[in-house]
Amino acid sequence: MGAPELMRVSVFKRYLDELAPLDESDPHQLPPSLLQDLRRFKEHGRHTEPLEVLAASMRHLRNVAMHLQDGERVLPLTLFPRQCLAHCPLSLHELLQLPLDNLQVLHVEPAVLRPPGDPQRGLVKALHLYHPLPLLSWEFAMRGSREQLLPEIAGYAAYRASAVLDLRPLPIPTPLRNCVRRLQRETTSLRQLSEWPGLDRAVASRLLNALYLQAGLIVSRSHPAADTDGWF
Template sequence: MRAAALRSSRRDVDAGTTHLASLNPSLLQDLQRFALSHRPGDGLDLLEVLAASLRHNSALLLHLQDDERVLQLQVLPASRQLRCELDTAPWLALGLLTLRVLRVGPLEMGSAFVPLGTAYDLGPMLWHLALHGARGELLPEIGGVATYRVTPGASLDVAEPVGALATAVQRLQGQTTPLREIASWPGFDRDRAERLLNALYLQSALIVTRSHPGALSGI
């Protein structure tokens, strides 16, 4: 009875050009809030969908489109993996800036699970997508009045930041800093600062502080 009730509570809706198919209500609501901030006719950004998958620990089957192809992507947050029919890592093979999410649906696990092609680490995809994808604004969970610091001991091996990014990560390891100050660092502007913070957050490598004095003037 409970499983039947859960299935009946799931429904198909559209978020712009992205079709949301049979998702559980909490995940559906999470994704729909992103659609409110997009222009009419735009679909969800892949970074938003992956972030929601992680927050809800929900395995998803996505249909994506870039300039060259349409493909399926399996998202497995419990093991922090992606699976797809690509011979090259998706963050290298796909046009991240123009990538569109056509459909988001639940991925059947257990005995019904049929893995696609090749497994890839989710970490590098999140890092590259945050830095080079379409979304240039802070994710809602880390936005607002806040200061930021890299989590002590956080591993960024999958990210391998270099140049100005590496310098910024080092500075954030030693000090709690508002967004406005990060955006003023060499090689940075507000867009790049927000992208870096999103990337760190999705690697579980960011501490967000709301009560630090710097937060009051740091947006």
């Protein structure tokens, strides 16, 4: 099986230049609440990162396609949060071999493809190209470009991992797995977590983001261990 043909970035950018201006009342566009989530980051003079799109899609339970720049090619990644799946023209092995911290979001739009089992069979692709979304969200959180807490869990807070969180499907090194198990027993702030063995502020932030996207993080704003942290 040959490598998939992916669009070149220069061609895709010309396509974006030709798109009609966004009409937020158009039902075929992204919903305003999801758009607002994504615009928060651009308002701070930053480009939207893949992890932020993943978080917004999962929080709003909206199927979206994000087009990622990987060098000179464009990699489409379609998210299906209700089915906990993502479609990519690359195999899971090929996708996870990419430098996830170098992928840049070029464009986000409503998904055209459909998940397996959808009645619109013509829009369902080969099953081996649908990958587990929990695994991808974990990998983007731990290996992507974002080293700060997502805004939904940032601020004055204390954190604890859910006792029912199932870590078995995730590729977690033993030292980090031990940190998660400890976090299932203790409630702590980001500042305190950053001082645990093997962690620093960036890794601790990544870990909390990853747990949040697994629906495995308990955030308390009133716990005695709560401490403040920057919004970004």
